[in-house]
Amino acid sequence: MPTYEYECPKCGQAFELFQSMRDEPLKKCPKCHKAGVKRLVGGGAGLIFKGSGFYITDYKNKKGPAPSDGGGEAPKPATPKPATTTSSSETKPAATPAKK
Numbered sequence: 768m769p770t771y772e773y774e775c776p777k778c779g780q781a782f783e784l785f786q787s788m789r790d791e792p793l794k795k796c797p798k799c800h801k802a803g804v805k806r807l808v809g810g811g812a813g814l815i816f817k818g819s820g821f822y823i824t825d826y827k828n829k830k831g832p833a834p835s836d837g838g839g840e841a842p843k844p845a846t847p848k849p850a851t852t853t854s855s856s857e858t859k860p861a862a863t864p865a866k867k
Contacts, residue, residue: 769787775799
């Protein structure tokens with residue numbers, strides 16, 4: 768529900784009133800009780816988010832692949848290759864796995 772600004776041209780009282788958009792504009796001044804109150808044109812207060820669930824990333828322009836959100840399987844770390852050792856007297860070939 769918006770907040771409307773009013774001004775009474777008779778007594779000069781300026782005030783704000785929080786009312787529904789469906790409500791009729793106020794006609795009498797709450798201070799002098801005379802008719803002729805004018806609703807002023809206001810710029811508004813802007814958009815106000817209340818509660819949880821609004822995040823900056825919800826409206827971000829996404830380009831490229833989306834980052835992982837923690838769901839699914841994590842990538843497996845690469846296994847290091849075993850180092851081959853050589854001695855000065857003889858050279859051994861790297862062990863090969865047996866074929867099945």
